Amino acid sequence: xxxxxxxxxxxxxxxxxxxxxxxxxxxxxxxxxxxxxxxxxxxxxxxxxxxxxxxxxxxxxxxxxxxxxxxxxxxxxxxxxxxxxxxxxxxxxxxxxxxxxxxxxxxxxxxxxxxxxxxxxxx
Ligand code: 2BA
Numbered sequence: 805x806x807x808x809x810x811x812x813x814x815x816x817x818x819x820x821x822x823x824x825x826x827x828x829x830x831x832x833x834x835x836x837x838x839x840x841x842x843x844x845x846x847x848x849x850x851x852x853x854x855x856x857x858x859x860x861x862x863x864x865x866x867x868x869x870x871x872x873x874x875x876x877x878x879x880x881x882x883x884x885x886x887x888x889x890x891x892x893x894x895x896x897x898x899x900x901x902x903x904x905x906x907x908x909x910x911x912x913x914x915x916x917x918x919x920x921x922x923x924x925x926x927x
Contacts, residue, residue: 805907808850808860811836812868812900817846820867824850827863841873841897851910861902868899 812820817833824831829850836847850860874892882888 805910806852806854806857807905807907808852808857809903809905810848810850810864810868810900811838811902812846812848812864813871813898814844814846815871816868816898816900817848820848820864823863823867824848824860827859829856829860829863838897841875841895843873851907857904864900864902870896870898873897 810820821831821833829852831848831850834847834849835844837844852860873895875895876890876892879888879890
């Protein structure tokens with residue numbers, strides 16, 4: 805089994821999650837942000853059989869797009885009275901940054917509460 809972790813842009817996550825659900829993959833999304841742009845992105849985690857990894861990559865490929873972003877470089881140290889005109893730098897973001905990790909153990913722990921209600925829950 806493998807854990808596929810894909811860092812995707814927020815604009816693409818709805819399409820990707822819909823495609824994963826439609827193909828019967830379980831997925832969890834975690835709000836994250838990149839260390840470079842400091843912008844919000846989303847990390848999608850999917851646990852799948854080894855043989856399904858290429859199919860998950862296909863869905864990511866089909867639903868995540870490359871976009872151009874502009875970054876303002878850090879201000880240089882300036883003398884009083886000096887004027888600095890920031891020159892934004894262009895970077896390409898995405899489609900997705902994907903990590904595939906081996907899963908040592910996968911378990912869904914689903915104990916049933918006595919009487920069908922949660923322990924400690926009041927009636
Ligand atoms: P960010 O760190 O905000 O990076 C956004 C984009 O800025 C990157 O797009 C890349 O084009 C550019 N970039 C990042 N660091 C740079 C640097 N030191 N110099 C020049 N340009 C730089 P992507 O490569 O598509 O990455 C999108 C997001 O995926 C990243 O957002 C980060 O959240 C995540 N990511 C990328 N590589 C990663 C890694 N090795 N480990 C963990 N997360 C990663």
